[in-house]
Amino acid sequence: MNKFTFTYPTKVYFGEGAAAEALKQELPKVGEIVMLAYGGGSLKKSGVYEELKGLLTQAGKKVIDFSGIMPNPTYAKVQEGAALAKKHHVDFILAAGGGSVVDCCKVISVQAKSDEDIWSMEYQQGKFPSAGIPMGAVVTASGTGAEMNSGAVITYEEKLWKGPIVGASASFAILDPVYTATVPAMQVLSGAFDTLSHAMETYLGNSDEDNVSDDAALAIMRNTVVNMRRLLKNMADMQARGNLMWDSAMAENGILKVGRLTDFQAHQIKHQLGAYTDCNHGQGLAVIQPVYYRHILKDAEAKFIRFAKEVFGKDTAEEGLEALDAFIKECGLPTKLGQLRSKTEITPEILRKVADTCNVIKCNPRQLDREEIYSILIECM
16 A cells, blocks of 8 residues: 545435435535535426425525536536626535536536636646535435545536546535436446446556455445346335445545555546547446456456456456446447447547547556557447
8 A cells, every 4th residue: 555645524424315314414504595506307307406495495595596517517517607606605505416516516616716717727727726615415316426525527618628627525415315216227327337437447556465445446346236237127226226326435435546546547538538529428438448448458467357256256357358348238338439429420530539639647557558549449439
């Protein structure tokens, strides 16, 4: 294990009915004006919006709605939310939705407290925000673990860029598995695959032998696969949904990552693909990851063998990747880029641009060059 300092700022309220308990405890600590942020119509159709607004009103809060946060939230939407928060002197932000809503609000929080452009501050000046509007998260679609940290993934459309921006951490997170029943089944499975991806990419980073993070990551992977299969048999299985919510939180609350390096190259490729195409995150990873792993299999063969044995009960690295392929198909997730829903047609020319502009990391089993990234993307077509 490498040297590290670990703190964890987010208080978690887990289980059915957690929202009422959490907001009763937390709302007296915040100011009067609360921005209730969410995405499309599912929050209102499901009744979760009325439940949350009722709890806020009962607590004497003035509610400012901020709706329409899209999947793959844009930088323009961040700026819209920050302007609204400044205009109404918002004291607290309650983000209700999946990772896109939470990520958007994390950056709104800090942008609303700064006169500087956050992207320019972080990427041109190398500075990071130190203050933000306090916020909490109500998770209705798990998988990203966005409620567990301060990192947000935002699409800057004008720059054809998608990547991380450091924002605020939620002071508390509400994880009620019943809320995940308000979103389509494929969204639940796509999110769960993102959880599996987070644990896989953490595990495949550089670590010493007998590393507790590796053991924990393998356990999260195995549990995610088990509970995704339970949901495939019965989408009403609330215990499985709850297990997947906690798997998601565990994969991104920092515990798996302390004291070691990680391999998030597949995520970097997918993020930049998303900047050009706006395709679903978990589904894009399902296409890219098996192909990428075949390229680096010999560079981390011992880890892939252990992955094969402990997650899928197979004996060899190759059999483990075949099992991963089969599991993706079992879940009904896409296996080719052409199967992804995209605002832009995915062509070799687009993939060339993705390969030429995506972030290349150095802590994976083997650093890729842009030609190999392009080859991986072409193999995904």
